[in-house]
Amino acid sequence: MIGERIAVRPPDVVMRLDRMGCFHQTRLSFMRGLLRRLKNEQWTFSRPVWRIDNNGVGVAVYCAHGPAQTYSLVCFAHDPNPEDRSDRSIATEWDATFALFDGVPTEQDIDRLSLSVPKQEAGRVSKSELSISRANRSVRLFNYVLACLASGSQPEADQVSAVGYLMRTTAVYGSGKFGAASFDTISSRPEFSRPFQVEMLSVYLARAFSVDLVEQLARVRSPNSAVTLAPELRRTLGMGNATGLGMAPFLVTHPGLINNWIAAREEALARVRNQTRASQDQIVHFGNVFARTQQSVDQWRTGHEQQSRRIDVLKHDLTTLREHLDLTPLTADFPWDALYRWSERNVSLECQELLVSLLMEPHGELIDELADRMCADEKSDHLINGAMTVEELQRELQSNYAWALRVDFGSPSSKARYWYVSENKLEPRLGDRTQDAQVEQREMPLGVARDVIALSAALMDQPLTERLAHFLLRHPEHRHTVRRVQIAAVSPYAEIRENLLSSDFLPIDLLRCKLSFFGAAKFDPQSDRWVRITLFQHAPFPDELASMPEDEWMLPPIAQNH
């Protein structure tokens, strides 16, 4: 141990869906990084437009003023038919639609946006818009909170935390979609140097809108007696999100980017594990977040049977972990590494990965800068090294794709599924290969294991010294796979080491992994292919960000009776 650095966990351990599907948010998550920046750079916030009528319909504008630029969330509130309200991608009406504007919108901009933003994908925005999004009310909680506030009382905390949000986004589109500004045009701005900051800012401001809306409607209902939400209670409301298969392929189609996300996370874990001693402050901090995490897990609700079982196991494991900590204080050498190694032997994957998150919490100074490594220049990934020989490529396949080469595609279950894009909503779907026609023409290139095996077979017939440039000239069908293999040669965490065409494959594991990097909590699967989460729950609102402690918010304080 002495003199030998504890290495990062290898891809064969990390890049398995059963583990990736247990990831939790960390200090490096995009949401946490955004709020640290907003606070440290002393961003200010204003609401220059509030034209919401007594029915809760109209427009509002929320501005976030940074050191160099202002960004404005233009919010349109609607009154859809209850029957038309849906989280599905086939929905055409929502309770609220949003656009994040680059600057401060004029009235002309607001008029222009009023014609397109409510249409979402059916409309077009301009390069002045950085994102478009929409949200629906969580109807029961929204109406409950409205009734309480109108009657002059605060809602019950248990009722609020059981759902955790007044509104739920069903899509947040950035990065050049539907005419919005491409990410390349803003990526040089410091505030967008990390992934998904546009989307996170949009959701953060939309959360403020959701509370303002319910308070407005309470005032309308009872002008003399309505009250606003108490700050502590308000903070327990995040912004919900419903995510489905549309997000799933992202982890496969951006190998360089995913590598950087996970490499940063693993480097953070390794740095913590390599700490020779734990300071008293760190031990206290860890104990505090552990206790708050246990409380939070106790409040984690889901109707999904498998997730419910996982939560039960997690609760049990956290108790086991607590008992272990009571017997084995963090005062020995390499205490964090010892704790991590203990978890590998004694608790579930869900608890191991939760512990990974907890281990990072007291070590902000050591790891927070790793968030700056999480973007990727994907354009540079596009070139193929055609001078590589067949023999060299075969070595890369053996080295990084042994997991794929072991898959038996002779078994029907191993290729039961295929990924395609739906005609109606241009969204990814998972289909049944045996049921659908013209699969080969329409299939998305997400069957990495199968494609690697096909490539490997084709290489067997080639001279070992043959250059890939010449091989690909004759076999262009393997080009996308060769590109992936070359990316993986320098990006160890680029590949999810699973067969994504298998009948056993659970898309929700992909969703959970990506959402953990966003900073999501309280994963609530609705099926094996879509999930509800909460973002920014317990975060300070814009009007209190300056006065709240930095980055202490992601878990609720310990309740007195816990």
Place this chain on the structure above:
Amino acid sequence: MDATANSAKSLRNYSTKEAWTLARNASRGAYLTWGLAEEAAYAVGWLIERKLPSLAILSSLLERNADKQCQTLAPTNPHGIWHPASSAEFLCPVVTGALLTDSSQLLGALETVQAGPMACPALFLPFVAAHSTLITTPLNVRWHGFEAVCSKASIQIVFGADDLLALQADMVTVTPSMQWPESKMASNDRTDLSIEIQVTLTRFASRLLVPESEDSREDGAG
């Protein structure tokens, strides 16, 4: 309504990201493999960034080559002059461009590359630029009526800007240049697309789409 207004109404402004996605999907739907469709998208993105014609040329290329096997549009031999197997065919600029960048380390920095006849040669330019970067040498690229100097970041058209829209060239020649092109930051991120081009590209891209059914909606995503 006058012609200008009519013309403006018939254009849609696309982000580079949208153009990239449309280019990739349309190319795959028409005839290219996924890996080559990604190359087509890269080429379109590079041209857009430099305010050069892009999707219109791609549309012409895809209409010309739809449903062909891309190997029939590839150079038969990576050595010597690059030409297609059949005298009735024209090289695909994307397939040929991919071969160029794949071969960068194998070609000498002083080596001349000749490829022809080639369809829609403007789509070959991004690959020449990438090749220039890989061999750290500026490159002169020309076909009858057109000449330019390329590097990864820049292109300086010496003459024949109108010929960028050429549907074919008998021979495209790439040689080392004595000087780097004038440096100009590639900063454009939008392109206007006519309805006609949108319809063509969308038609090809839609070959990849699967119609919804009640089963797929029940079984599908969010």
